Amino acid sequence: MSQRELGLVTSKDIAKLAGVSQSTVSRVLNGSTLVTPETRERVLSFMGSYSPNANARAMRTNRTQTIGVVVSEITNPFYPELLEAIYRACDARGLTVTLWNEHDPAAPAAVSGVRRGLVDGICFVSATSDASAVHQLAEQGFPTVLINRGMAEVACDQVTSDNYGAGRLAAEYLVNNGVTRIGMVSGLDTALAVVERRHGFLDVLHEHGINVRADWTVSGPLSFETGYSAANIIASGHERPEAIFCGNDLLGFGVASSLQHMRVGIPSDMWVMGVDDLPMASWEAFNLTSIRQSVNDMATIGLEMLTERIDGLETEPRKIHLPTHLVIRNSTAHRPLQP
Template sequence: MAAGTRRQTKKSSIRLADIARETGYSLATVSKALNGRADVSEETRQAINTVLRKYGYSRKATTGKKQKLIEIVFQDFDNVWALEVMRGAIREAKLHDLSVITTEGGDRQHPDSTWIDNMLRRQIAGAILVFSNLTRIEQNKLHSRGIPFVLFDPFGDPDPATLSVQADNWTGGVIATRHLLALGHKRIGIITGPEEMMCSKARLDGYTSALAEHGIPADPELITEGDFTTPGGYAQAISLLENPHRPTAIFAGSDLQAMGVYEAARQLGLRIPEDLSVVGFDDVQTASFLGPALTTVKQPLQDMARASVRMLVEALTTDDVLQPHVIMPTSLVVRNSTQQLDE
């Protein structure tokens, strides 16, 4: 095999974990060094760069007007969830001398039809698409101009060649349901997100898996489909709670839906958590200020946004992204909206 071929093979197969293992540094340190973070010593940076050169990993030039602007595409920008994403992106972009702009429009599956051409005229460096994806033609337009994009919490199963960042939604569904089961709840309702979304399916699968661990079959009467909004959460909670054999706990697939559950419980004269335990998902900034403070699954939205920006920077400055698909861990934040079920 020719030397050039060997180098290309190594280059295409090297990953972040390989660099960390060979240098002895953590994944976080390697990522910081690759992204030019100031909190990495020059000695560490040189050691990591030496290994990168060994595998034929080279950086692209970063000159040019378009390198200064990142665009985030939302279906809508009218809630605290979107704000959390923006906060993380802006903070990370600032470290790389980048600015962030937003576009609102389209639906969960695709941006507005005029977005791609308008974006090209804006000469952005890269794009973060929240939920939605692009057609093959649109992807080719970006690739031909050297504009990378990242799918944030992708709507469906992303193409292996597409950069993506998401949370471990299945584990989130498991730990939320296990928490309620540990408190003695057996009739646990769930308000999912749109059934066609990958994150909704994963959270529902986690819920049913946790029930199965305790020998409890999933009851279709306790499973409702929401839309990740507060009005949707309210409407679905009303349908669950007006049932004569109502659930004693509800797992809402988002904190916004959990807020709707709170309002439904208030209107029906149910106290949280005395009469109804509630668990949300996301841990948006307002979750801890609800009355009572919301127990929820923390989806690290700001960290996910920061990782998305770092991936764009890496795609702009190197020939390969070492970690093209990031799945971030979820964790349970226990507050005051859940309690032991009184038998």
């Protein structure tokens, strides 16, 4: 359907109505000083429903005003929240978004979109260590940013939470409240954020002479199902931990649901902690103590870095780690964090 069929005014229509050439209309649109004030005012008076052709604009500026976003875990409630923040950040800059939900580390659709010139830059929000597309695009110098997930060996801009600090924050809270028998449910090592959270958590425990027993440690996909089955394993033994730290909230929801099914009291019999502070964490069914990430800040800073690269910024790749915050709820009995 054409713009005319949609009831929209084109630059050709404006030229005819204003009695000027189409090139004069283009000069007005581009802010040229070669147009007299009287002509500019006459052209602008007919611009009410003008809608510029995106393809034509892209040909003139060599820009699509479109950002590609690659995600591979769209069913994880954290990612819709992050994507919404990215959409808001793009909208504030007049940018549109093309979303690719890819499970293939090579991200073929995204790479194809870049080669076809569909986007000006691309951000990966759930990249793992085997994401070859990230390596490929970064090596080619295409504007690329990682938001939420970092990759130590990739030379591109990255903005993540301080995941190591998040793990330390969780462990310090437990230790400072006298909890020493601790279980842990973590993700797989393919994601740097998972590894950093685990290292931060375990480093604090080791500093206090606390070891996590092997039979109280479970790793798997960052899913509700993993948490549910992990709690069955950890809590079914003769001895139980006092608390279980979970690598994200989804794991925490699974652990809490499983413990409730086993009639293990939370927090009277066992504490449960997560990371992300999803909106669901505050639901009465969970009331999950969690480590909050600055989702809006990640999106805003990530898009700012990406647009700077699109505009030609040439500096060393930047890596930004945003602070996290402890949010205490009923799953840990609201005991205060000691100084």
